[in-house]
Amino acid sequence: MKTVTLYRAPTTPADVDAVGDWLDDRIDATVRVRDRFCALYGDEPLAEAFADARVLDPYDRETGNTMLGIVRYEERALDDPERAGGVIYDGLAVQRALYDQLSAEERTLDHLHVPVLDRVVGTWGDHDGRWHKRVNVLGQPGLISVPGLYEAPAKPEQYYKEKQRHAMVSGDAPPREVLESTIDGEFLVADDPRTTDALKGYVLQAVHYLSTGETFCDESGCRLHNAHRQPGVVAAQLDTPEFCPRHAERYRS
Template sequence: MHLYREPSVTNLDFDELASYLEGKIPFVEITTRRPPEANHELETERLAEKFAKTKVKSVESPEKNSNPLYGEIKYEEGLIENPSKDVSGVMYDGHLLSRIYHRLLPEEETDASHLHIIFTKRLFGTGKEKGGRYHARVSLYSYPTLISTSGIVEAPAKPKEFYREKRRLASLGETGGTIERLKEKFKGRFIDYDDERLTEVMKGYVMQALFYHLRSNPFCEKECCRLYNAHWQEEVIRAQLEPPEFCEKHSNILEEL
C-alpha cells in the first residue's frame, strides 16, 4: 500500500497515517512516497497540458477542456514544479485525473497486489450520470485512489445555519470578509484548510480506500463508522472524530483480515 504525500499541507502527518495502517493491517507493507508528479518522464509542459485538459470547464456540463489556454498550461507547470504552491478556484474531472496519475505510477506496480493512494490538493469532481452536474468529492476510489485535501473542505456541506447566515449577510449587502467571519462563528463544526484534525480525519478515508480494494465497497451505512459516506461536514466529524472507530460489522471484518 503506497501513500503519496501532498506537500502543501502541514497538518497532514503521513508517517502517522502509515503507522495507523500498520496497526490495522500489519500483514501489509506500507510505503510513503513523494507526489507522483515527481516521477514524470514527460516534459513538464506536456504533463502540464494533460492536467490542464482535465479541468472542468463548467460544473453544469461534462464538456471537456480539450484546448487549454496557454495560461492554464503555465499554471499547471507551476504546480508540477512547486508542489507546495496553493491552488484554488479550479475543479478537475476526478476520473481523468486518476487516469493521468495511473500513467505516473511505476509500471511494475500496477497490478492488484499494489494499492496506490494519491493525496492531492487539486479539487476534483465527478458527474453523477451522463450530462449531469459535477459534484466536488473528497475521494475517488479507483486505480489509483485519489483523496483531495481541498475536497475535504469544499465537498461536504457545512451546517445549514452557515449558509442561512451567509445568505442573510449577503441580503444586507455585507460582503467584505464575510466568509472569514462565518468560519470563525462556526469554527469546529467543519473541517477547514490545513485543519489540525486532518490526519485523524484522513485515517478514515485511507480505510475506505482499503475496503474498496479488498471488498469493492468502501462505504458503510452506519453514521458512526469511519466508512460512512458523509455528505455533511458534521457527518465527517461524527464518523471520523467521535468513537467508535468502526461499526461492529467492520470491526469484525478488520479483525478477521
C-alpha cells in the same frame, strides 16, 4: 493486497506518515510512504492531462482547456504546488492520468497507490447535471483530496443561512473566517488541525474498496461511511468508536 503506497501532500496540514502508521496497524499489507506524487512523476504530459481535466463550468460535463498558457500554468503548479488553487478537476480523468504515470510493475491490483493531493477533484452527477467535489475517488490509484475534505461535504445549514443574511445586508459574501468563527456546529475548515485524523478513514476506504470491491459503509459512525455533510464527517472520522461492529472485526488495531 500486498502493498499500499501513500504519497505526501507537503503544502497541506496532512501528515501522511502518521496516516501510514495508523493504516499499518490495521491492514495485513506493507504500507509505504513516498514524497508527493506529482513531484516524482510530473512531466509535460501530466501537465497537459491536468489542463484537459479542468472543470470549466459546474453545469457542463465537458472539461478541459489545453491552450498553451493553461498547460504552462499546470507545469508550474507541478513544480510549485503552492501556485495551484481555485480549480476543480475531473477526478476520474486525473485518476487515469496518474495511473498512466505508474510503472508497469506497480500497476497491479495487489499494489494500491494513494496520492494525497492538494487539488480539488470532483465527479459528474448524471442525476442532477452538475459537478460534485469529492474527498476521495476510489480505484487504482485511489485519490484523496485534502481541500475536498473541507469543501466537498456540506456545512451545517446555519452556515449557509448566515452567509445569505450577510449578503443581503452588505451586498457581498462575508469572509470565510468570519463565518467559521460564528457558526455553531461541527465542521472542518481549511488547515484544520484535525485533518490528519479525518483523512485516515478516507485512505482506508480506498484500501477497502480495492481489497473487497465494497464501496462505503451504511453505518454513520464508521470510518468507511461516506458522509455528505460536515457534521457526518466529524461523527464518522473523529468520534468513537472508529468502526461499526462488522468493520471493527476486520480493522481493529
